[in-house]
Amino acid sequence: MGALIRKEVLTVTIKTATTTMAAALYLLVRREHSLLNISTCHVLISKIFGKALSVASTETNLESSQPENKPKVEDEIANIRNVSNLPQRLRAKLSHVNEMPDLNDDKIQNNTRILRKIYAKYGKSSGIDPRIMWPLRSELKVIKEDERDWDPTFQDLVDKMKQKKLAEQKEKKEREERVAKNMAMMPKWIAEYHKREAAKQLAQNEQEKKKQKLLDEARDYYGYSITPQDPKFRQMIEEKALEEKKAKKAMKKQQKTERAQAFLQKQLEQKAKEEEEEEEEEEEKKNK
Template sequence: MNLCVRLKCFRYNISSHLYRYSTTSEAIEQNEQVIIDDSDVAQAKEEEINKKRNISRLSMSHHNLVNGKRPYDYPMSLAHLTVKYNRKMYGKYGSASGVNPSLCWPTRADIREKLEYESEAYPFTIQEMMETTRQKRLAEEEKILKRDQEIVAKMAKLEMWKKELRNKVAKKTAEAQAAKDKKERLVEEVRRHFGFKLDSRDERFQEMLVKREKEQKKQEKLARKEAKEKVMIAKLQQKNAEISENK
């Protein structure tokens, strides 16, 4: 009889303890759920307050840029996953960017590619480029010196060229004046030939003028021929005299 009573009491105690434990667990879970719900509500309220504080109406990325922060806390496109973008973020925001600084160091492939590019783009050494630049400078200085010398030489001949030009102009002026005087003399001779005043536009006057011009040209031609013959005779005489002296 006592054993049965004890068993019943033991079962009752276990049942009461289990009931208390289950009740306590449910209460703890409810309390945790309430705490989580309260934290979510608080975070939502905080976000709402921050949104209302942003009176500029800028987007979050632009707002971060204005305040010197990284525009995005997590990637928004494939470009944000590239090494170039992350290097840029670290270079601008430092450790606050959250980027591993080891990404800023070039890889072996980057170094190899850079060396290949430099070997093609800049095939000469610094000494070779300096020597090439020196040779170009010497050639340019020699070119300038030669040009200066040519200018000095031309300036020395300037007076002679001026004199030749003045003589040429004077000769042409004299020839033009002589032709004009010759024409006037011919016209005067034709007028004297007729013995009376005759219009220079008259047909008879023009025919006689042409005839006189032909006669004058013929005389001038004969005169040039005679002068040329005289020069040749003089040269022959001088040459014969030199031969006689040599004998």
């Protein structure tokens, strides 16, 4: 009797829903001026009614089957109703299905985050130990460190302020000592600066004198005054530099020769001294 009542209710529900769908389809076709004619629309509506009645008949036949085949019947009903053809793991996430995932899956058993989500959604009916919601020791340590960084205690704030103040005082003291030390060295640095400036000025004056001397020599050589930009002046400087180079080379050679002569003279004197000492020793032996 109960099965018959459920069948009637289901049939009426499907007919009502199908009629609504058929009417909506008819209005859509009329409104959009589709190429489908009225007879084709009626054929589509008839097919929809036939499909709905076929589903209702199948569900009624499955419900009236033997009790021992009930799980199999429910699976077949679920397959018929699954018009989305989604896999079970994805279909279970739909809001109207809301089936709890299989906890025997290794990906779920080894993932604490997923287990916590399942317990938060299904509660005690999930069969998961509620202690899993409490953070692990490692997680609790990280949470405490984050709280200490982002929400310190009043004593931590006071200690941090004291450390900051001590660091500022230390920096101020070091800066004052550095300034005092630099001020004590200031007279020496000023004297060194003036000494460097004087040496620089002296070198500049010597350069100017040397340049003026070259200009005077160029005037005496050519018989008229020339400017430093004149090619003749540059040629004269190059010739003079070459002469100075030759003179330096000759001087080095002479110095080398003098050193060699001095070394040879020293060796001769040393040898003469040794021969003299040997003669004295021989005389002493003869006298003995």
